[in-house]
Amino acid sequence: MVLATVSEPSAKEEVPAVAGVACHGLVKDFGSGENRLRALHGIDIDVRCGEMTLLVGPSGCGKTTLISIIAGLLTPTAGSVTLFGTPQSALRGDRLVDFRAQNVGFVFQQYNLLPSLSAVENVSIPLLVVGWRRPAALQRAAAVLREVGLGERLHSSPTKLSGGQQQRVAIARALVHEPRLLVCDEPTAALDAQSGQTVMGLLKQVAVKSDRTVIVVTHDSRVFQFGDRVLEMADGRIVQDSVTPRGSQELVRSENSAS
Amino acid sequence: MxxxxxxxxxxxxxxxxxxxxxxxxxxxxxxxxxxxxxxxxxxTANPLSDVREASIWVCDEYLQNADEIEPMSDNAVYRVRGVEGIEWAVRLYKGMARARKPNGLFRQVILLGIDDQSLVGAPRKILMGDLASLRRPSAVFIDKSGYESLWPGEPLTIGREIEMNDRRAVIVGICETSAPFQSFPVIIACYSQATGFVARERNQLSFVVGAPVPGVSPAEACRRITAQTGLMAMTYREFVWLTIKYYMENTxxxxxxxxxxxxxxxxxxxxxxxxxxxxxxxxxxxxxxxxxxxxxxxxxxxxxxxxxxxxxxxxxxxxxxxxxxxxxxxxxxxxxxxxxxxxxxxxxxxxxxxxxxxxxxxxxxxxxxxxxxxxxxxxx
Known part of the structure; x- marks a missing residue:
């Protein structure tokens, strides 16, 4: 299943076609003086496009801080983040917000759907943010909801949907504006095992594209199979970077095609 | 968004x-x-504030509000009329009386006495009766609310009798007046009769009300009256605000x-x-x-x-x-x-x-x- 091509009324900010996310020497401190707490200790990672990277580790190890910085929601104390060739430090204020609106999609653990809007209205929000007109945004949102199997629930309130369905709406909302970076925070944490598998399968199916980087924070070892690469964190550091069998196959294939 | x-x-x-x-x-x-x-x-200035045709209000120089009145000598009206620039000036009485019904029940009432000839100060909204009949002996008008408090639940009727200061009064008209500060009935009579409905005092004239000739402002006319007679003279607005200010400052x-x-x-x-x-x-x-x-x-x-x-x-x-x-x-x-x-x-x-x-x-x-x-x- 491949999402339909988006024809947007407003042109996306030009992003050079280089690989995904690059973080170098990322340090993040919270508090100051004696109360200072170092959450990240010089993280260096490169995340390629076209693969699903899982970020795993115990609670408090810095996963959420790391994805918040990558997504431009937090500013690092030191180090740099480059998204698709654009250094984040070059973007400030509204430029960073606009960049995020156009290039980043979010899937949250608690879905964060607006309960007063229907499923299709929720999905249309990222398009409205980047300047789409409402009728066109709703049309496009409906198409994406059909892609994730919720064509029959377009006008349902999120409160009337199951957890798995709500997360599918959230995935549709994260993908509707075709972002180049998809950040998912514990997308299966609030779901039962079967729904979790379905959601991860769906993510893998509709989100992973050759020009998109997908980072998934998860505790759930049952969904590791869906990742192409697993970065394990502990105490604010990357302690293991492993390529899963699925990931190694992708890597071999991409290296072969490059040569 | x-x-x-x-x-x-x-x-x-x-x-x-x-x-x-x-x-x-x-x-x-x-x-x-x-x-x-x-x-x-x-x-607080009701029902005197209904007397809108008068732009000049003259009273005792020490008057502080419309409820505490020091009566003036009846000749004050002639002194005011003698001031240059005054087109007309008439007497106005305001006081309290007790109205007793034939069955003995009584209520304190606000009594207004308006000029017998001109009827300046007469009610503007008459619900029943004829204003001219106010000139008949013992004739009075009563406000609707007062009537309803004296005869609760009974239909409005003219011809009923009350007694004030042992004198018979006949209700010849029912009118609307602005609600007074104290919720007493308002009785309106001609000046000559109103002063008979209350205990006799040496002086009984509460106010002289009037208007200046065209070309003279009420404020200028008031200045002249005060200068010439020593009485306090105010414009309608000043008079209303005098009482309001008194109540604001002293209650x-x-x-x-x-x-x-x-x-x-x-x-x-x-x-x-x-x-x-x-x-x-x-x-x-x-x-x-x-x-x-x-x-x-x-x-x-x-x-x-x-x-x-x-x-x-x-x-x-x-x-x-x-x-x-x-x-x-x-x-x-x-x-x-x-x-x-x-x-x-x-x-x-x-x-x-x-x-x-x-x-x-x-x-x-x-x-x-x-x-x-x-x-x-x-x-x-």
């Missing part, structure tokens, strides 16, 4: 109505109390109502402010998600202000509507509130107060939303 803000606001009907009615009750409280205050304080009315109005403001702010603030707090995660998705602070500000504006406008309209309904609904059942309505200044004032309340609330809510780290949405 305006549409999203609107749907966020109205999506949860209970919270939306809670915020709107919080504002509405705040507005109702402020408007109702302020209107009652203005209504009651403006009654507990403004303090008591002021406290209630301030409480209305505080309660209105608390209810409306807290409800809206809580509404924003409960939506904080959603605002965080919107910020994460790229909604900038300018748009967030617009969304919060729109929500506040909608709540303020609808709440204000409802509050004013409820206040109007209150006064309309009590017009018949509560004669004590007769004639009290909502002056436009109070309607505008409550609107301004509501703008202040909603601005404060929005600022408080905005501070919370604008300083919100969008990363908060990642915290489960």
């Amino acid at each position: 305006i549409w999203v803000a609107w749907r966020m606001l109205t999506g949860d009907t209970a919270k939306y109505l809670g915020a709107v009615f919080g504002v509405a009750f705040g507005v109702l409280l402020i408007t109702q109390q302020a209107s009652v205050f203005v209504g009651i304080i403006s009654r 507990g009315i403004p303090v008591n109502f002021g406290i209630t109005i301030v409480l209305g403001f505080v309660v209105g702010t608390a209810i409306a402010g807290q409800t809206f603030y809580l509404f924003t707090l409960e939506n904080l995660r959603h605002f965080g998600a919107l910020k994460a998705m790229g909604v900038n602070n300018r748009r967030i500000t617009g969304m919060v202000l729109l929500q506040s504006l909608v709540i303020g406008l609808i709440g204000y309209s409802l509050g004013i509507g409820m206040a109007v309904a209150f006064f309309e609904g009590t017009k018949q059942s509560l004669p004590q509130l007769r004639g009290i309505n909502i002056p436009w200044q109070i309607a505008v004032g409550s609107g301004l107060v509501m703008i202040v309340i909603m601005s404060l609330t929005s600022l408080l809510s905005l501070r919370k939303v604008l300083t919100l780290e969008p990363a908060v949405v990642f915290r489960g």
Whole structure:
């Protein structure tokens, strides 16, 4: 299943076609003086496009801080983040917000759907943010909801949907504006095992594209199979970077095609 | 995003109505109390304030309010007429009397005595009877509210008799007057008869009322009267405000109502402010998600202000509507509130107060939303 091509009324900010996310020497401190707490200790990672990277580790190890910085929601104390060739430090204020609106999609653990809007209205929000007109945004949102199997629930309130369905709406909302970076925070944490598998399968199916980087924070070892690469964190550091069998196959294939 | 803000606001009907009615009750409280205050304080000069044809009011130089009157000598009217620039001047009596019904029941009444010839000061709205009949012996008019308090539940009828100071008075007309400060019946008679309905004093003339010739302003005419006669002369407006100021400065009315109005403001702010603030707090995660998705602070500000504006406008309209309904609904059942309505200044004032309340609330809510780290949405 491949999402339909988006024809947007407003042109996306030009992003050079280089690989995904690059973080170098990322340090993040919270508090100051004696109360200072170092959450990240010089993280260096490169995340390629076209693969699903899982970020795993115990609670408090810095996963959420790391994805918040990558997504431009937090500013690092030191180090740099480059998204698709654009250094984040070059973007400030509204430029960073606009960049995020156009290039980043979010899937949250608690879905964060607006309960007063229907499923299709929720999905249309990222398009409205980047300047789409409402009728066109709703049309496009409906198409994406059909892609994730919720064509029959377009006008349902999120409160009337199951957890798995709500997360599918959230995935549709994260993908509707075709972002180049998809950040998912514990997308299966609030779901039962079967729904979790379905959601991860769906993510893998509709989100992973050759020009998109997908980072998934998860505790759930049952969904590791869906990742192409697993970065394990502990105490604010990357302690293991492993390529899963699925990931190694992708890597071999991409290296072969490059040569 | 305006549409999203609107749907966020109205999506949860209970919270939306809670915020709107919080504002509405705040507005109702402020408007109702302020209107009652203005209504009651403006009654202090009633029913004399009905004598609108007189632009000049002359009285004893030490008069402080329209209820405590030092009578003047009857010749004061001639002295006033002798002042250059006065077109006409007539006598006006105002005092208290006891009206006794044939069955012995009595009530204290406000007695007005108007000039026998010109009938200056006669009621403007006559419900029953003929003004000319006031010149007949023992003839009096009574106000409708007073009639209903003397003969409760009985239809309006002329020809009934009462007794004042052992003198018979016949009701020849029923009229409307502005509600007096003390809720006593108002009896209107010709000056010559009114002074007979009360105990005889050496001087009985309460006021001389008149008007200047064209080309002379009331203020100038008053200055001339005071200079020439030594009596106090005021314009109609000055006379009404003299009494209002007296009551404002010498009674507990403004303090008591002021406290209630301030409480209305505080309660209105608390209810409306807290409800809206809580509404924003409960939506904080959603605002965080919107910020994460790229909604900038300018748009967030617009969304919060729109929500506040909608709540303020609808709440204000409802509050004013409820206040109007209150006064309309009590017009018949509560004669004590007769004639009290909502002056436009109070309607505008409550609107301004509501703008202040909603601005404060929005600022408080905005501070919370604008300083919100969008990363908060990642915290489960």
